[in-house]
Amino acid sequence: MALRTPPVFAPPHSLPQLPDAALRVLTPADFPAWVRLRDEVLAGLVHPDMYVREADEAVFFAQHSLPRGHAIGVFLGAELVAYAMLGVPEPGEAGHLGAVAGLAPDAQARVAHLASCMVRAGWRGRQLQALLLKLRCALAQAYDRPLCLAMVSLHNAASCHNLLAHGMWIAWTGEIDGLQRHVLQIDLLGHARWDLGGSRLIAADDFAQLRAAAADGYCGIADAVDGPRRMLRYARRLPDAAAPGHAAVPR
Numbered sequence: 738m739a740l741r742t743p744p745v746f747a748p749p750h751s752l753p754q755l756p757d758a759a760l761r762v763l764t765p766a767d768f769p770a771w772v773r774l775r776d777e778v779l780a781g782l783v784h785p786d787m788y789v790r791e792a793d794e795a796v797f798f799a800q801h802s803l804p805r806g807h808a809i810g811v812f813l814g815a816e817l818v819a820y821a822m823l824g825v826p827e828p829g830e831a832g833h834l835g836a837v838a839g840l841a842p843d844a845q846a847r848v849a850h851l852a853s854c855m856v857r858a859g860w861r862g863r864q865l866q867a868l869l870l871k872l873r874c875a876l877a878q879a880y881d882r883p884l885c886l887a888m889v890s891l892h893n894a895a896s897c898h899n900l901l902a903h904g905m906w907i908a909w910t911g912e913i914d915g916l917q918r919h920v921l922q923i924d925l926l927g928h929a930r931w932d933l934g935g936s937r938l939i940a941a942d943d944f945a946q947l948r949a950a951a952a953d954g955y956c957g958i959a960d961a962v963d964g965p966r967r968m969l970r971y972a973r974r975l976p977d978a979a980a981p982g983h984a985a986v987p988r
């Protein structure tokens with residue numbers, strides 16, 4: 738799929754949580770500022786596994802620019818304070834998260850990647866990741882890519898929390914390029930329902946249990962804190978509530 742034009746975020750360009758901010762799609766001219774933001778954020782990570790930099794910054798930027806996707810930037814004046822990327826991968830393409838998560842080939846053609854998102858430390862706590870998730874999902878739906886997938890580190894509690902709070906669920910857990918990762922999913926045309934009676938809590942750092950639960954057909958649907966431990970609630974998916982024109986089957 739080749740995207741032709743960038744979306745324009747209409748005036749007044751303001752966000753309630755950051756009234757002076759403007760949103761626009763990044764262009765090649767923004768590449769140096771995007772790299773600087775990443776350098777700063779990555780240098781400040783609490784744990785290095787939270788986000789491992791892609792092998793080639795220029796290739797990664799191009800993979801999420803026209804015609805293959807978009808990177809949305811949040812600007813305060815000329816300063817880039819946050820960004821998030823959307824990709825529309827082709828089935829069979831290296832790194833396709835639908836293939837990683839075991840989606841059927843026809844479903845893989847309907848996948849959008851909710852890729853990298855970073856907020857500079859001074860601007861966190863304003864729900865910018867949540868806003869950028871909503872925007873990217875709206876774009877994915879407009880591009881007829883309603884199966885949105887995102888990869889996150891087991892160490893990245895804040896990002897995992899925000900993705901789950903957005904209605905995504907952990908569909909797969911395993912190793913990608915030697916790193917322990919979740920793949921989260923949402924079907925924007927579906928209405929996922931869960932067998933909450935059979936749900937269970939698993940420690941968020943117990944890779945073996947998390948992987949086994951996903952392999953056993955359980956999905957991670959919420960996070961919770963139990964004393965000092967962060968936990969994830971796992972449940973089996975029920976058939977979607979019937980929606981006109983949409984198959985009521987999981988995945």
Ligand SMILES: CC(C)(COP(=O)(O)OP(=O)(O)OC[C@H]1O[C@@H](n2cnc3c(N)ncnc32)[C@H](O)[C@@H]1OP(=O)(O)O)[C@@H](O)C(=O)NCCC(=O)NCCS
Nearest residue numbers: 788854855856861862863864865866867889894895896898
């Ligand atoms: C992840 C990131 C984008 C989130 O930025 P943000 O939009 O400012 O996020 P916020 O600070 O508003 O939201 C944090 C949420 O996580 C929650 N959170 C924070 N630490 C948490 C923890 N240890 N466990 C669970 N939840 C946590 C907060 O309570 C808040 O949830 P709430 O809105 O329900 O109250 C930002 O922290 C960042 O850039 N991190 C470094 C880069 C990165 O990890 N990117 C994501 C890669 S997948």
